[in-house]
Amino acid sequence: VRRPVVIVSNRPPVAFHRDPHGDLVARRGAGGLVSGLAPLVVGTDTIWVAAALGDADREAAAGGLVEVEGFRVRLLATDPNQFALAYDVVCNATLWFVHHGLFDAARRPVHDHRFEEAWSAYVAINDAFAEAVAEVAPEGAVVLVQDYHLYLVGQRLAELRPDLAAVHFSHTPFTGPDGLALLPDHVADALLDGLAAYRACGFHTRRWARRFEQCWDERRTTPAPRTFVAPLGPDPQDLASTADGAAARAAATELDALIGERRVIVRVDRIELSKNLLRGYRAVDRLLAEHPEWREQVVLGAFVYPSREGLPEYLAYRQEADALVAAINARWATADWTPIITDASDDYPRSVAALQRADVLLVNPLRDGLNLVAKEGPLLNQHDAVLVLSSEAGAVEELGEAAVVVNPFDVGATAEALHTALVMSADERAQRAAHLRQLAARHSPATWLAHQLEAVDEPQAPVEGNPAIVPN
């Protein structure tokens, strides 16, 4: 890495807690980004600025820049109520919904006083992040700001430290101009102007970059900020070490016993409206209705774990999904066979084991920035699994040619795609699986990081034509 680097994200790479002796100890945090970036960051001068999430994090935050688990971390402690308002109301219940097209627009959003209060909290927290970065960033550093929690950091940072070069990266989709209108005007304008303060704005696909540019072009008269495309990929070593671990091997044995000789369709997702669980279950129902030959012969293993249950939309969605599974199982199950098996435990080794075992991998989000599971699955799988992939997932730009691409809103088409995948010849499966492995391995956290560092200074060539970029 040529210039000093500061990574800025809401979620920290380490989580603190107090051990039985009352000492503050740290553990590496969960999440694909952290595990992927760790080998690139640990032991380097790179500084990571993130929010203090729990009480122990807050105590650690008082120490300023700390070195722990090989990371140099600056945790930022903000008022917990303010943080919750910004995170729950603005980030998760509004920006996430806007970018993923999840609002039932005749009814929501409403933008009441609570939203305005939460928006002020969002602005304040973004400013606090900028101030923390300004304190710790070495002269001339590159600042890599992550995701929709932190759209406004670059603007304040440019005032405080004009020597720094900040880049923003969106892990979500970006909505188009009609979707942006769902935000209050001053908020939509603040997001656009906030993003314009960065040297460049990165996205997982050309499609989301184009949406951002369309939003800009319809609301602004100046040229759009520079965008770049840098798809993330899994870290193959990290995947392999989980797959080789005892937990994944035990889960694999358990899974084999559960599934037996049957074919298995696997999905691994948070319980999240954008993941489109409902239509995935309906597609299995339709598959069994239209193709009776699969009754008792196929199982959907739905490894879907709860998320954001503080938001009523997520609780309601989980209840709907559970009720639908129960109804479908009641319709088709026999003494020996349950068509849909769900497992709500957030158990990463178990998910890895399931991805290894899958005959078909169903990834059918109704909109998704990238969807890393669509890449992890092919890299892990040992059964030449067919990937049934949503046309609305960012990953389709890279993997589409080797997947069975499906419109996620079309239940009938999804059922037919599952059937196509299940009847596919062994030769074609092997050929597609090899192709998928190649495409899924093309990018990694290392290439993704390198893309961002390049984007600081140079206009970027379209990612489609790029050879894999090796990090410095």
Next chain:
Amino acid sequence: VRRPVVIVSNRPPVAFHRDPHGDLVARRGAGGLVSGLAPLVVGTDTIWVAAALGDADREAAAGGLVEVEGFRVRLLATDPNQFALAYDVVCNATLWFVHHGLFDAARRPVHDHRFEEAWSAYVAINDAFAEAVAEVAPEGAVVLVQDYHLYLVGQRLAELRPDLAAVHFSHTPFTGPDGLALLPDHVADALLDGLAAYRACGFHTRRWARRFEQCWDERRTTPAPRTFVAPLGPDPQDLASTADGAAARAAATELDALIGERRVIVRVDRIELSKNLLRGYRAVDRLLAEHPEWREQVVLGAFVYPSREGLPEYLAYRQEADALVAAINARWATADWTPIITDASDDYPRSVAALQRADVLLVNPLRDGLNLVAKEGPLLNQHDAVLVLSSEAGAVEELGEAAVVVNPFDVGATAEALHTALVMSADERAQRAAHLRQLAARHSPATWLAHQLEAVDEPQAPVEGNPAIVPN
């Protein structure tokens, strides 16, 4: 009109019934398009092809091309079940929802067997329309096909009668590429290819034309079909004659008694999810909470009448709206004052009287192709009414500079816009009202028809710079 003209629309310009002697008699149909076009069409050679809606229409349809009420009409009788499937399921419950952004996408649409059956019906009915036009159209005629019910007519017509020149006009918005993905792929493709078979595709605003072009560009490699912009305007004579009629004058007297000395905000809408009734009511609630000076001083007259009640979404929406009005009235009403008065009768003269009497006209759809009420109101009004107009209504492109423009999703901003309108000085009201009248009168059914006829042959200059176009 230089070339013979055929107008094609789902709704006919005349409705038949049997009189007491058993004879088939016709009356002019309702709707702004019919009353606006009538003076331009009646007594000319123009032929109007439309669907037979009732039993008497079906009997009249058997007679082929008939002359009645000055119109030359060819009614098309299709199988009633097939017609209902196409009209209810495809047109109203799917295409309307897609173009207006009304789906709660985590749950709907699902595209089950019923949708596929309905889509086949839609295709069949479009083909039947094309065949009827092919039978009656004079050599070399211009065919003006109206709206989302009839996207596919041009394609079949081009095969049957290559001598004809067909143009399509959308009275709705057009969704962007992310919204188009909500349709099954083959349906989205059929719509784009269907529209591409016309000489040109017309829209009320540049915004919807751009959305269509964006959909095309993201799904096709050939250049987009030619688009044109032709905003509709009210027929001033038609408005004036209703306003001068006995019914409107009686309604005005009644209204004066009801409102008394208070200020009145008026809205006139179908009960329709896109019209955003809920946030309109919430804005009044917020206005009364934030600005106590308006309590007992202002009334919202909501002239909102039921529509499409065969669709469960519309019944549910009506119930929600009614419950919200009841809650708000329960919160604020006093012995002498009810803040929100609703009138669910579909009474055009009464609506006209209300538009004449309004102090403020609230037009806050969450998306709207044009919204003719936003133009009718200023032309009718006698109190220098302030127009509070949604940024998402097509009419904002023409009227925005003289209106108080509001983000329809932002209840707080809508409440403030109402307050701004209510406190506006008499001078500013008069000045804006004069400006609005001028802008609203700029286009009429005659200029709109002329735009379409021009679009057959010539690339069109942007409508913004156009002087009003006088029809031939």
